[in-house]
Amino acid sequence: MKIDKVLVIGAGTMGSGIAQVGAQKGLKTTMIDTGPEMLDKAMKTISRSVEKLAEKGKLSEKPTEVIARVTASTDLQVGADADLVIEAVFEDLRVKQDLFARVEGIVGHHTVLATNTSAIPISAIGKDLSGPERLLGLHFFNPVPMMDAVEVIRGVCTNDETFAFGAEFVRFLGKEPIMVKTDIAGFALNRANMLANLEAMRLVENGVVTPEDLDKGFRLAFGRRMGPLETSDLVGLDVQLMAYTNVYMEERDPKFHPPAILRRKVAAGHLGRKTGKGWYEYNPDGTRKQ
Numbered sequence: 001m002k003i004d005k006v007l008v009i010g011a012g013t014m015g016s017g018i019a020q021v022g023a024q025k026g027l028k029t030t031m032i033d034t035g036p037e038m039l040d041k042a043m044k045t046i047s048r049s050v051e052k053l054a055e056k057g058k059l060s061e062k063p064t065e066v067i068a069r070v071t072a073s074t075d076l077q078v079g080a081d082a083d084l085v086i087e088a089v090f091e092d093l094r095v096k097q098d099l100f101a102r103v104e105g106i107v108g109h110h111t112v113l114a115t116n117t118s119a120i121p122i123s124a125i126g127k128d129l130s131g132p133e134r135l136l137g138l139h140f141f142n143p144v145p146m147m148d149a150v151e152v153i154r155g156v157c158t159n160d161e162t163f164a165f166g167a168e169f170v171r172f173l174g175k176e177p178i179m180v181k182t183d184i185a186g187f188a189l190n191r192a193n194m195l196a197n198l199e200a201m202r203l204v205e206n207g208v209v210t211p212e213d214l215d216k217g218f219r220l221a222f223g224r225r226m227g228p229l230e231t232s233d234l235v236g237l238d239v240q241l242m243a244y245t246n247v248y249m250e251e252r253d254p255k256f257h258p259p260a261i262l263r264r265k266v267a268a269g270h271l272g273r274k275t276g277k278g279w280y281e282y283n284p285d286g287t288r289k290q
């Protein structure tokens with residue numbers, strides 16, 4: 001794999017994390033966003049994160065050396081010589097399609113294009129590209145510097161070379177590729193996890209088990225740090241309902257249908273930690289009510 005320069009478009013939560021891990025591995029990384037404020041914030045986030053890693057002895061060089069490899073710009077043109085473009089802008093099909101159309105007009109023919117979408121089909125994002133075979137999904141998990149799995153997703157048009165490059169790049173970053181060979185809704189990890197989450201909600205809805213016991217069981221029996229309902233309160237019940245509805249609408253498979261208990265809680269504004277009430281209740285300081 002010959003790669004020297006990476007262009008990360010969208011310098012938010014995910015983009016800044018992706019730029020950081022690239023720079024930590026010695027790549028020249030340029031972040032693009034729509035305004036200087038977003039880019040300043042991203043640079044500060046990266047600085048804090050690498051300094052923390054250095055304090056913990058997890059960085060093999062000085063933080064300043066890593067940070068020196070990251071540049072920030074609002075001008076897409078500075079990425080014309082990138083070997084790999086990773087898009088991490090808003091989760092909106094039109095925004096992503098428009099962006100890749102512009103990118104395609106700027107970068108060279110050898111450049112691999114990747115999207116970090118959570119749920120939009122890779123094939124839809126690449127629909128209007130003249131070279132959709134060089135587009136793939138690289139689905140990083142949050143927080144990027146800490147999470148070691150990355151889904152490598154093959155769109156309908158993605159060619160073998162691009163798909164294999166995705167795996168190689170993920171390994172180069174020191175992470176593990178999870179190869180998703182078909183472009184399906186929810187990809188592999190969130191899709192499988194979703195079923196456990198939905199079943200957990202149904203079990204509570206049917207009075208089979210309390211949220212407390214279910215979460216405790218997941219922690220003690222399955223070695224998870226948090227159970228599915230604790231996680232649901234953290235992520236936001238509204239965010240989950242939207243994601244599950246999207247997968248259900250695409251698949252029309254009842255196993256993905258969000259249960260009434262989730263729909264009603266969202267309708268009542270019980271969205272989890274952010275509203276003080278979800279599967280559990282929270283004090284104003286964020287601690288859980290007993």
Ligand SMILES: NC(=O)c1ccc[n+]([C@@H]2O[C@H](COP(=O)([O-])OP(=O)(O)OC[C@H]3O[C@@H](n4cnc5c(N)ncnc54)[C@H](O)[C@@H]3O)[C@@H](O)[C@H]2O)c1
Pocket residue numbers: 009010011012013014015032033034035038087088089090091092095099116117118119139140141142
């Ligand atoms: N947050 C997560 O946990 C998570 C996990 C996996 C994947 N994702 C996906 O990653 C992508 C980014 O998510 P995020 O949480 O980092 O979002 P975010 O809102 O933190 O960041 C998105 C950034 O993109 C910028 N942006 C929007 N349009 C742009 C454009 N045309 N050109 C340049 N920059 C643009 C915004 O200004 C913003 O800074 C989404 O597709 C999301 O679904 C998110």
